Amino acid sequence: MVSIRRATVEDLLLMQQTNLLCLPENYQFKYYIYHYLSWPSLLHVAQEHNGKIVGYVLAKLEDEDVAPGVIQGHITSISILRTYRRLGLASKLMNFAIKSMQEYYDADFVSLHVRVMNRPALHLYHKTLGFDVVGIEKEYYADREDAYKMRKYFKKEKKGSDKIIEITDDLKFEDIKDVFEEVDENGEEISSKKNQENNENEEENKEKNNNENNINNVNENNNENNNDNINKETTKKKKKHKKKK
Ligand code: ACO
Numbered sequence: 001m002v003s004i005r006r007a008t009v010e011d012l013l014l015m016q017q018t019n020l021l022c023l024p025e026n027y028q029f030k031y032y033i034y035h036y037l038s039w040p041s042l043l044h045v046a047q048e049h050n051g052k053i054v055g056y057v058l059a060k061l062e063d064e065d066v067a068p069g070v071i072q073g074h075i076t077s078i079s080i081l082r083t084y085r086r087l088g089l090a091s092k093l094m095n096f097a098i099k100s101m102q103e104y105y106d107a108d109f110v111s112l113h114v115r116v117m118n119r120p121a122l123h124l125y126h127k128t129l130g131f132d133v134v135g136i137e138k139e140y141y142a143d144r145e146d147a148y149k150m151r152k153y154f155k156k157e158k159k160g161s162d163k164i165i166e167i168t169d170d171l172k173f174e175d176i177k178d179v180f181e182e183v184d185e186n187g188e189e190i191s192s193k194k195n196q197e198n199n200e201n202e203e204e205n206k207e208k209n210n211n212e213n214n215i216n217n218v219n220e221n222n223n224e225n226n227n228d229n230i231n232k233e234t235t236k237k238k239k240k241h242k243k244k245k
Pocket residue numbers: 022023075076077078079080081084085086087088089090091092112113114115118119120121123124127128
């Protein structure tokens with residue numbers, strides 16, 4: 001039987017070993033000690049009845065990119081040994097860490113980074129735990145894979161204006177890259193460029209509509225023969241306009 005409990009200082013070495021076995025993102029031992037000394041209630045382990053550590057969650061408080069007064073919890077790393085996966089252990093470890101962030105630190109939200117191709121972890125974060133993707137960090141990892149920035153808010157009023165998108169099973173970077181602001185090679189925001197293009201298209205459409213209205217007005221003021229001719233002309237123009245669209 002596996003149980004979940006808060007990590008002690010004696011667990012840190014085994015947590016590091018589990019991390020080395022499961023993930024390419026590894027940390028020096030002093031980073032585990034730093035977490036433990038700073039936020040001891042945010043480190044949890046899954047332990048077999050024989051004492052073996054089979055999973056861990058390493059979490060902290062983050063002060064980067066946060067407005068004053070906003071408290072951000074952050075999941076630094078979580079992993080479960082291969083033969084213990086899909087037993088609900090990661091969900092439990094995450095829930096323990098998240099609950100501690102709220103109880104001990106009154107956190108407003110929790111964040112994390114995850115590889116865009118890490119489907120099991122994405123399922124865990126989004127489907128099971130209710131995290132949302134709030135951005136992409138291009139080439140975040142050493143092998144240049146992109147990371148999704150994910151958040152789960154505890155207090156709705158602090159949610160702000162993050163752009164939240166739904167993850168689907170076949171979501172690719174190509175599908176969602178437009179949701180986030182990007183800059184082109186000149187440093188100009190691509191989204192504002194698109195807005196400008198949309199405005200220009202709107203202007204063009206308005207002009208076309210005005211022309212058609214003018215033709216219709218002329219139509220009403222002319223005699224029957226003229227009406228017939230102009231109607232034919234208008235129909236042609238409309239057909240052409242439709243083809244363009
Ligand atoms: N494919 C699809 N869904 C999966 C998979 C999978 N391979 N594995 C788990 N899930 C789903 C489960 O079905 C479950 O869904 P449900 O709640 O809808 O039933 C959900 O994910 C949670 O399952 P758990 O059993 O709690 O997860 P598990 O204990 O297997 O651990 C983890 C998941 C941590 C991603 C594990 O696969 C692992 O250790 N992977 C390698 C390390 C890793 O990728 N860590 C995350 C890196 S990002 C970071 O650390 C911030």
